[in-house]
Amino acid sequence: MSWNTVIGLEVHSELNTRTKCFCGCKNEFGNKPNTNCCPVCTAMPGALPVLNRDAVERAILMGLAVGCRINNYSVFERKNYFYPDLCKAYQISQLEYPLCVGGGLEIELEDGTKKFIRLNRIHLEEDAGKLIHSARGTMIDYNRGGVPLIEIVSEPDMSSAEEAVAYLEKLRSTLLYVGVSDCKMQEGSIRFDVNISVNRDGEPLGTRTELKNLNSFRAVLRAIKYESNRQIEELEAGHPIIQETRRWDDEKGKTYSMRTKEDSQDYRYFPDPDLIPLEVTNEYIESIRAKLPKLAPQRVTEYIAMGLTEQDALLITQERAYADFFENVLSYFNEPKFVCNWITAEVFKKLNALEVDDRKITVQPKDLAEMLRLYKDGEINQAGARKIFDVLWDGGTEPSKLVESLGLKQMNDTGALTEVLQKIVADNPKAVAELKAGNEKTMAFFVGQAMRATQGKANPKLVGEIVKELIK
Numbered sequence: 001m002s003w004n005t006v007i008g009l010e011v012h013s014e015l016n017t018r019t020k021c022f023c024g025c026k027n028e029f030g031n032k033p034n035t036n037c038c039p040v041c042t043a044m045p046g047a048l049p050v051l052n053r054d055a056v057e058r059a060i061l062m063g064l065a066v067g068c069r070i071n072n073y074s075v076f077e078r079k080n081y082f083y084p085d086l087c088k089a090y091q092i093s094q095l096e097y098p099l100c101v102g103g104g105l106e107i108e109l110e111d112g113t114k115k116f117i118r119l120n121r122i123h124l125e126e127d128a129g130k131l132i133h134s135a136r137g138t139m140i141d142y143n144r145g146g147v148p149l150i151e152i153v154s155e156p157d158m159s160s161a162e163e164a165v166a167y168l169e170k171l172r173s174t175l176l177y178v179g180v181s182d183c184k185m186q187e188g189s190i191r192f193d194v195n196i197s198v199n200r201d202g203e204p205l206g207t208r209t210e211l212k213n214l215n216s217f218r219a220v221l222r223a224i225k226y227e228s229n230r231q232i233e234e235l236e237a238g239h240p241i242i243q244e245t246r247r248w249d250d251e252k253g254k255t256y257s258m259r260t261k262e263d264s265q266d267y268r269y270f271p272d273p274d275l276i277p278l279e280v281t282n283e284y285i286e287s288i289r290a291k292l293p294k295l296a297p298q299r300v301t302e303y304i305a306m307g308l309t310e311q312d313a314l315l316i317t318q319e320r321a322y323a324d325f326f327e328n329v330l331s332y333f334n335e336p337k338f339v340c341n342w343i344t345a346e347v348f349k350k351l352n353a354l355e356v357d358d359r360k361i362t363v364q365p366k367d368l369a370e371m372l373r374l375y376k377d378g379e380i381n382q383a384g385a386r387k388i389f390d391v392l393w394d395g396g397t398e399p400s401k402l403v404e405s406l407g408l409k410q411m412n413d414t415g416a417l418t419e420v421l422q423k424i425v426a427d428n429p430k431a432v433a434e435l436k437a438g439n440e441k442t443m444a445f446f447v448g449q450a451m452r453a454t455q456g457k458a459n460p461k462l463v464g465e466i467v468k469e470l471i472k
């Protein structure tokens with residue numbers, strides 16, 4: 001009998017508030033270590049936390065975007081444990097009464113089917129500091145301590161590594177649409193914990209292990225595949241699975257036991273006496289809902305109404321930055337299908353060559369619009385458009401001037417082209433015969449020859465017309 005894999009995910013996402021969750025220190029990445037600190041976030045005796053309203057709003061905003069119910073009453077609790085990056089020896093988090101519950105996300109699977117992944121909850125908590133290991137020893141940077149985080153907990157609804165990654169991509173995209181996190185994996189502003197177990201049809205769920213702090217989609221994909229195979233091999237050899245936390249070693253491509261899994265009672269959670277329960281009214285929730293930006297599904301519907309295929313609409317809305325760019329280009333040049341084709345082919349080709357975190361469109365929407373207008377009007381051909389696009393991508397500007405300076409103006413002069421083609425036709429009787437015999441593919445040969453003779457400037461459509469005329 002074959003094995004099933006059961007996967008649930010916990011995603012920690014830092015909120016992009018200006019200040020930390022319970023004090024006024026700056027929430028910024030990359031500053032000099034231990035400069036964004038105060039008595040509150042370094043746990044000086046007597047210092048008291050004050051909840052950041054903006055962090056609450058951002059958490060609610062994300063909850064609303066994924067269909068959560070927002071609890072009018074939630075409680076901050078202390079999760080007690082010792083680790084050097086946590087100077088209070090407890091983390092302020094939420095357990096019994098989280099801010100958001102339920103909701104979910106629909107993912108598209110590779111075979112085109114859709115699957116709904118349920119969410120259990122989204123709660124608000126604070127991040128810990130960061131340990132920096134070096135040859136001199138381990139140093140601690142508390143700048144990150146107290147940065148607001150949301151933990152987004154899914155139900156165990158995923159059954160393969162690919163589904164888990166599809167869910168994470170959708171979740172990251174949603175966070176970016178809502179605009180509550182920058183989701184930079186390299187900077188750790190979004191991190192993933194995977195809960196995984198295996199069982200056979202008809203059997204109860206297996207014992208699960210937890211893989212901690214994965215920070216790339218590729219690591220998630222590989223770690224899940226490795227871990228589910230490891231569990232299956234253990235069980236088939238008659239060894240029980242131990243409930244434990246395991247560490248993924250990306251270089252070795254293996255997971256290692258870190259510690260037996262703790263349960264929530266081990267943390268001695270209790271309501272933080274320094275923070276009163278958080279109460280949010282329905283009016284307040286609705287005022288936050290009014291700030292929700294237009295999300296991907298709504299844009300997909302709009303783009304289809306503009307004439308895009310569903311597939312194109314899904315492609316171009318996979319990230320808010322792409323959809324915003326598309327709409328910006330349209331505001332200068334309203335040819336949705338034409339613009340979309342260029343973005344999904346040429347822009348995506350550039351982006352896919354970059355790491356996920358670095359995928360930034362570097363062309364100004366106005367410039368792309370102008371270039372596409374020149375292309376559509378026949379001022380330049382496709383090869384010329386690509387050349388200009390390359391220059392724009394690398395920081396160039398003003399496509400019309402580039403047409404001149406790069407000498408890319410398309411040859412639309414029938415007389416001059418006829419002259420060029422007369423010679424080509426005369427020199428290639430065999431190709432002429434083939435074309436006359438009805439072999440349409442031979443036309444590509446003539447277009448190619450014409451391009452060579454004109455340094456790539458000939459208008460291919462015009463070349464076709466003239467060649468047909470000449471061989472009559």
Ligand SMILES: [Zn+2]
Pocket residue numbers: 020023024025036037038039040041042146
């Ligand atoms: Zn502080």
